[in-house]
Amino acid sequence: MFKYTCLNPIADVGLNNLTDEYTKTDDFAEADAVLVRSAAMHDMELSDNLCAVARAGAGVNNIPLDKCADKGIVVFNTPGANANGVKELFVTGMLLAARDVVGGIEWAKENADNENISKDMEKAKKQFAGTELMGKKIGVIGLGAIGVLVANVANRMKMDVYGVDPFLSVNNALSLSRDVKIVKSYEEIYKNCDYITIHVPLLEDTKGMLNKEAFDKMKDGVVILNMARDTLVNDDDMKAALESGKVAKYVTDFPNPAVMKMPNVIATPHLGASTAESEDNCAVMAVDEIRNYMENGN
């Protein structure tokens, strides 16, 4: 009989795959297996009976990997399971950066009773005029499961797509549209691209990688998108770049107090994987991993 606990809500479609051999406990200390989404586990005491942790998501920066390794606790994640949800939020964010749809919607609500709406609409059309994505250069930093989907959708939107990943796998390279230009250095992305989107894991090497030094190499008025992790971007440097206009817009899936109130920031509360489909996919994959490991040891 295995005991498991969920540190965050995990979709039933996954939990239903657990057989009668599993019972749920709310007591972390007695669990053999843990299912977790974004809850931070770094300060938690890991008990001797804990065998496996499954992160229902891609990033494992909320898991104490070293402590788990020392105690022989195996850690799984669910790469790719929520990639489509993140890709679709990326598309939404990029379109919102190019077109002031939110401003337009607010304007329409405010003007519901405006008797001169037809006349005033001419002003609004100028005020909310945007730009098109077709033909713009976009650089995708990190070509993992999400980066590949992002690069391919940008290509289908007829953008000129550049990608960089020092650890690009053969499978991911083969999944890329042949129009995506793979470059060898971040600098090639920085100097060429109108839009730059980052899809790398948060590691010692990547923390703060979008900083002043990187911004200085970018085109004036670049648009930056970050659906990956907040601290990949240096807050102070981003604030300065937004103030100077070096970065025209920052689209981030993190409600970062240092910048989120700025007019040229579009921030959301980490919604990338918050779709019914992504939550189901992650739950199913995470539960399968736990079951395979507990029952077959792999």
Ligand code: MLT
């Ligand atoms: C991930 O790393 O995949 C995301 O953080 C998913 C989530 O929101 O749980």
